[in-house]
Amino acid sequence: MLNNIPVKVESIAPDMTLLRYLRGQQNLTGTKEGCASGDCGACTVLIGSQGPTGWVYRAINSCICPLGSVDNQRVITVEGLNDQGQLHPVQQAMVDCHGSQCGFCTPGFVMSLAALHMNSDVAGSGSMEEQRHAVIDAISGNLCRCTGYRPIIDAGLHAFKKPAQMINIVQEWSADAPLAGNPVLEETDCFYAQPTDEAGLQALLQQYPDAHLIAGGTDLMLEVTQFYKTLPQLIDLNRVSGLQAVEIQRDGVQDNAEAYVEIGAAVTYTRLERALSDISPAFVQFLGRLGSRQIRNRGTLGGNICNASPIADTPPFLLVLDAELLIGNAAGEYRREPISQFYRAYKQTTLATGDYLAKIRIKREALDYPVKLYKISKRYEDDISAVMGAFLFDGQQQLRIAFGGMAAIPRRAHATEKFLHQTTWHRDGQVLPHILDQACDVLRSEFSPMSDVRASAEYRMAMACNLLKKACNEIIAQLNGQVVAEGVFDHA
Incomplete structure (x- = not known):
C-alpha cells in the first residue's frame, strides 16, 4: 500500500531501493536523495506493519531499504500525510514555527516527527x-x-x-494478493526471498549458497548506493520467526540451571530498547548512541555482529558479557560459539558458506553486574x-x-584484566591512581591502534587509557553507593 493505494510490483531488481522506486517509478519526489547512506535523513518515509493492536508506523531511511523488504506493508x-487537503499536525507546526528554510530536508524532518x-x-x-528528549531522539537522524x-x-x-493523527486507511489489499514469505525465484536465479521460518531459510541456503543475507541492510545496502555493486540474490531474514524472538528467562529456572536472555539475530535495536529496558538500562541508554532512530528501526544486533567491523558498537559489550552465539547452517545443524572466538581477522569471522547467525545468548546474571559503556565519536548522535x-x-x-576501534577486530584486553586481577587497584572505596597508570602501561603493550580519518593512533590509545581510569573510578563509586552522573557517553 503506497500512500493508500495498492501497488503490485513485478520484474524489479532485487537490490532496487525503496527511494529509487519512489522517485523514479512513482514520481514521489518529496522524498529526497541526500547522502545515500542513511545519515542525513532526507529520504525518511514511514513504514506500517501489522502489530498486535493494529498498524504500527516507524520512520526508516528509504535510501538503504530494499524495495522487497516492504512487501505487504504500508x-x-x-x-501521503495530508488528509483530504489538510496538513498533518507536524506539517502545520513546521509552518507555524518557521521550521523550514531551503526545504530540501524538510520532508525528512516531517516524516520523523510524524x-x-x-x-x-x-x-x-x-x-x-x-x-x-523525545523530539530530539526522533530527529537525531535528520542532520540538516x-x-x-x-x-x-x-x-x-x-x-x-x-491529537495524535493516524493514517486514514480507506483501502486494503484484494483477496487474491500474494502472501508474504512466498518468494518467486525467477529462472535467472535473480531474486529477493522472504522465508518465514528457519527451514525455509536453510532450503534457500542449500540451493543458493552465495546469496546475501539481509535484515536491516543498514550496512549491506551501502554496497549498492555507495559502491554501485549489484546484489542479485537477497534472502531477507525479517520474517524468519526464530530470528525475531527475544526470550528473557527470569526467576524460577528449574534444577539450578542458569537463566539466559536469548535474542534473535534479526531483532532490531528499537525492539531491544523495549525488551531490555528493565534488565539492562545501561545497554538501552547506550543504544541511543548507535545510529539514529531511523537506523535503529531497521538495524539488527545480528547484523552488527556479523558485519565484523572493528568499530562496531555492540561487540565490545557482548565480549565483556561472555555472550554465546548460536550459529545454524543450510543442513539444519547448529553450533554454539563464544563471541570471543567468532572474530578471526579484519572483516573475517568463523561463518562458512551456508552458515547464519540465529541467536545471541547472554547469562541473565551478567546483565546485573556493574557495567560502563563509553563511545568516543566526533558527533554525539548518528556517528x-x-x-x-x-x-x-x-x-x-x-x-x-x-x-572497539583499537585493533583489527573487537577485542578483550586480557593482559590488562590479568594485571588488575593480580593487583590491588582499589582500597577503602578509592581507586589507586598509580596502579591504574601501570594498568595503562599494560594496555599500551597489548594494543596497537591505527590512524585513519576518524582518529590518530595516539589519540585512540590516550582515549582508551582515560576510559579505563574513568570506568574504574565510576564502578568503585557505584559499588560504594555514590551517585554517578548518567551522561557517561562521550564525544570528542
Whole structure:
C-alpha cells in the first residue's frame, strides 16, 4: 500500500531501493536523495506493519531499504500525510514555527516527527523535558540544520498539542494478493526471498549458497548506493520467526540451571530498547548512541555482529558479557560459539558458506553486574566510533575490559584484566591512581591502534587509557553507593 493505494510490483531488481522506486517509478519526489547512506535523513518515509493492536508506523531511511523488504506493508511518503487537503499536525507546526528554510530536508524532518506524533506515549502525559528528549531522539537522524535547531524542536513540541493523527486507511489489499514469505525465484536465479521460518531459510541456503543475507541492510545496502555493486540474490531474514524472538528467562529456572536472555539475530535495536529496558538500562541508554532512530528501526544486533567491523558498537559489550552465539547452517545443524572466538581477522569471522547467525545468548546474571559503556565519536548522535570501551565488574570481583576501534577486530584486553586481577587497584572505596597508570602501561603493550580519518593512533590509545581510569573510578563509586552522573557517553 503506497500512500493508500495498492501497488503490485513485478520484474524489479532485487537490490532496487525503496527511494529509487519512489522517485523514479512513482514520481514521489518529496522524498529526497541526500547522502545515500542513511545519515542525513532526507529520504525518511514511514513504514506500517501489522502489530498486535493494529498498524504500527516507524520512520526508516528509504535510501538503504530494499524495495522487497516492504512487501505487504504500508509505505507513507510526505505526499501521503495530508488528509483530504489538510496538513498533518507536524506539517502545520513546521509552518507555524518557521521550521523550514531551503526545504530540501524538510520532508525528512516531517516524516520523523510524524512517526513520533503517531507512536509517542509522552505526547499527552509526558513532562516538557520528556517531550523535548523525545523530539530530539526522533530527529537525531535528520542532520540538516539550515534553519537552526530551535524552530524544528519547537515544531515537534508544538505538534504534541494536537491529537495524535493516524493514517486514514480507506483501502486494503484484494483477496487474491500474494502472501508474504512466498518468494518467486525467477529462472535467472535473480531474486529477493522472504522465508518465514528457519527451514525455509536453510532450503534457500542449500540451493543458493552465495546469496546475501539481509535484515536491516543498514550496512549491506551501502554496497549498492555507495559502491554501485549489484546484489542479485537477497534472502531477507525479517520474517524468519526464530530470528525475531527475544526470550528473557527470569526467576524460577528449574534444577539450578542458569537463566539466559536469548535474542534473535534479526531483532532490531528499537525492539531491544523495549525488551531490555528493565534488565539492562545501561545497554538501552547506550543504544541511543548507535545510529539514529531511523537506523535503529531497521538495524539488527545480528547484523552488527556479523558485519565484523572493528568499530562496531555492540561487540565490545557482548565480549565483556561472555555472550554465546548460536550459529545454524543450510543442513539444519547448529553450533554454539563464544563471541570471543567468532572474530578471526579484519572483516573475517568463523561463518562458512551456508552458515547464519540465529541467536545471541547472554547469562541473565551478567546483565546485573556493574557495567560502563563509553563511545568516543566526533558527533554525539548518528556517528561511527573512534573508540568504543566496555567495562564490566563481574561476580568474582574481576574487571572485564573490551574495546572497539583499537585493533583489527573487537577485542578483550586480557593482559590488562590479568594485571588488575593480580593487583590491588582499589582500597577503602578509592581507586589507586598509580596502579591504574601501570594498568595503562599494560594496555599500551597489548594494543596497537591505527590512524585513519576518524582518529590518530595516539589519540585512540590516550582515549582508551582515560576510559579505563574513568570506568574504574565510576564502578568503585557505584559499588560504594555514590551517585554517578548518567551522561557517561562521550564525544570528542
